Amino acid sequence: MADYILEMENITKDFSGVKALNNVNLKVKRGEIHALCGENGAGKSTLMKVLSGVYPNGNYSGRILFNGEECHFKDIKDSEAKGIVIIHQELALIPYLSIAENIFLGNEISKYGVVDFDMTMKKAQGLMEVVGLNENPATMIMDIGVGKQQLVEIAKAISKEVKILILDEPTAALNEDDSENLLELLLEFKRQGMTCIIISHKLNEIMKVADQITILRDGKTINTLDKEADKVTENGIIKGMVGRDLDNRYPDYTPDIKEKYFEVSNWNVYHPEDPDRKVINNANFYIRKGEIVGIAGLMGAGRTELAMSIFGKSYGNKISGSVKKDGKEIKINNVSQAIESGLAYVTEDRKGNGLVLIQDINQNISMASLDRISKSTIIDENKEIENSEYYKKKMRIKSNSIFQTVGSLSGGNQQKVVLAKWMLSQPDVLFLDEPTRGIDVGAKYEIYAIIQEMAKAGKAICIISSELPEILGMCDRIYTMNEGSITSEMLKQDATQEKLMEHMTSKVGA
Ligand SMILES: Nc1ncnc2c1ncn2[C@@H]1O[C@H](COP(=O)(O)OP(=O)(O)OP(=O)(O)O)[C@@H](O)[C@H]1O
Ligand SMILES: [Mg+2]
Structure with missing residues (x-):
């Protein structure tokens, strides 16, 4: 059998005259984890869509060899029949169906022509155990978070016979623990002989799991590196991606912090469907003019719920507490009032x-x-x-x-x-919820510079992020949250990853 399970040769794909891929080559060895890296728009997702038949044969030029044999996939089903299974960048689950139904969507288990519900649940349960998803298979997708949804996607993928599993930014929406679990799962799949192609902007993850790394830039292959033999470093990957050295991940910056400007006091929020469940518990925080404040917390800590409930009550029930801007209490009952009051909220979704x-x-x-x-x-x-x-x-x-x-x-x-969109609106108070999710390292730097420019112009800024290095690199002052409560507050110079983690898992008052 050929050494390479997959060879893509001279793949060219254009969208109305614009080349998204220009003679790209990719060779993947059997049983390895192969990473695809490159800036936003470099062509990574497009290349994987060509491989999986989303863009059918005839829609691109070049050759795809699977186990040395040329393939002409007409559609996704066709590539799946060979064992090539893709999990797309944007999750594609149906919110109103259960976990089990989603896993077998399109491949329903039936008996005498009708869906065998018991068997569906049982098999789903088995797959969920493999991926470490601890939920009832009958739970609806809309009731579980993105981290768990990503595991459902993987369970769905491995319910088919997989030879090559393609994951397009699988950890973009996951917190560190969930990402860690997912990467461990990939390493386990590798031990069982599966081949994986993973796309990620998180270079530390690539360093952890990848055997080989192919770098794309502007629709062209720059090179393929062997992590061990080529002694690959994160900086080496970045250089290949952006074509130059990037010495610092965060721009040089001296803050110019002025008076207290935005203040939220005694903020309480209840769950929209479950009126007895308190989601935000007596939160108090403030932002000064020119200050960049961070909110760190694990998934489910209530960070997004806090921001959305303040931003025109776009989340929650029985909201109480006060919001002050520039010393005056303001009433914000809906999103238009929030925007009129000079607030903006950049969503993670x-x-x-x-x-x-x-x-x-x-x-x-x-x-x-x-x-x-x-x-x-x-x-x-x-x-x-x-x-x-x-x-x-x-x-x-x-x-x-x-x-x-x-x-x-x-x-x-x-x-x-x-x-x-939100930066142009020049808000006085800007909430950024996971602002650099899915953004390449080079562009992150530019975005950080714009955020700092806005702070310099006297705006009050709040960054919610699951990436602790981003919080530590960007924020002048940091709050941690756990289970709906603010558990600590510290200045940039006093904060470390360990201290943040400790308070992200501690109880209030502990
Ligand atoms: N359906 C489409 N129509 C027109 N242009 C497209 C289409 N899909 C992709 N492109 C273009 O092709 C280029 C490559 O896009 P692709 O999604 O492959 O990038 P990527 O490397 O996955 O980036 P990211 O890291 O942001 O996900 C982009 O410039 C994009 O605008
Ligand atoms: Mg992409």
Whole structure:
């Protein structure tokens, strides 16, 4: 049998004349974990869509060899029949169906022509044990968090006969513990002989699990590195990705912090469906002008719920407490009032809340600032375009033009549009919820610089992030949360990963 389970040769794929892939080569050895790295828009997801038949044969040029044999996949089913299974960047589960139903969606287990419900539950349970998902298989997808949803995707994948498992940014939405578990699972699959291709912007994870690393830049293969033989380092990968050294991950910055500006006191929030369950428990925090404050916590700690309940009560029930801005109490009962009060909240769920996918970059960026770029309700189109061009350049949004629809951008570039939209609206108080999820290291640096610029301009900024290095690198002061309560507050100079972790798992008052 050939050494290589997979060879992709001279793959070229264009979208209306624009080359997303230009003669790309990828060779994957049997039984290895092969990582694909590259900046946002480099072509990673597109290459994997070519491999899995999302873009069928004839839609691209080049050859795909599986076990030395040329393949012409017509669709996903066709590649799955060979054992090539992909888990996409954007999860594709059905929220109103159970875990078990989702696992077997499209491959229903039936007896005498009807779905065998008992067997579905039983088999689902078995697969859930393999991936370490501790839930009732009858639980609906919408009732479990993204970390667990990712495990459902993996359970679904391994319910098929997998030879090559492709994971497109599987840990982007996961916290450190869940990511760690998932990577361990991949290493276990490897021990059992499975081949994996993983795409990730988290280079520490690549260093942990990958045997070989292929780097793409602007739709071209830069090189393939063997982690051991080539003594690969994170900086080495970054250099290949961005084409230059990146000495610092965070821009040099001296904060200019002024008076207390935004303050939330005695904030309590109950669960929207379960009126007795308290989700936020007497939270108190403040942000000064020019300050970047961080909120660190594990998944489920209540960080997003805290921010959303403040941002126009867009989450929760029986909300009580007070919000003060510039010394005055403000009432914010809905999202428009929040925006009018100078607040902005950049969501972690870009597809759900952040963007209109069928509209273009230009329309999406100006969406939250229409009053500022209009004269007596008529939009000043030149101004609108000028702004969008500015952010496209500044954040290095990769697209043909600002008139490309947002739905056709790569995942990381969509996230940049969400950020640009809220930055343009020039809020006084800006909440950023997982702002750099899925963003490549080079672009992260640019985004950090923009956040710092906004702080310098006197804005009050709050970053919610699961990446502790990001919190430690960016925030002047940090709050930790656990089980709906704020458990500690510390200054940047006093904070370490260990201290944060300790308070992210401690009880209030402990
Ligand atoms: N359906 C489409 N129509 C037009 N252009 C597209 C389409 N899908 C992808 N592209 C373009 O192809 C390029 C590569 O996109 P791709 O999604 O493969 O990037 P990526 O490397 O996965 O990036 P990310 O890290 O942000 O996920 C991008 O410039 C993107 O805008
Ligand atoms: Mg992608």
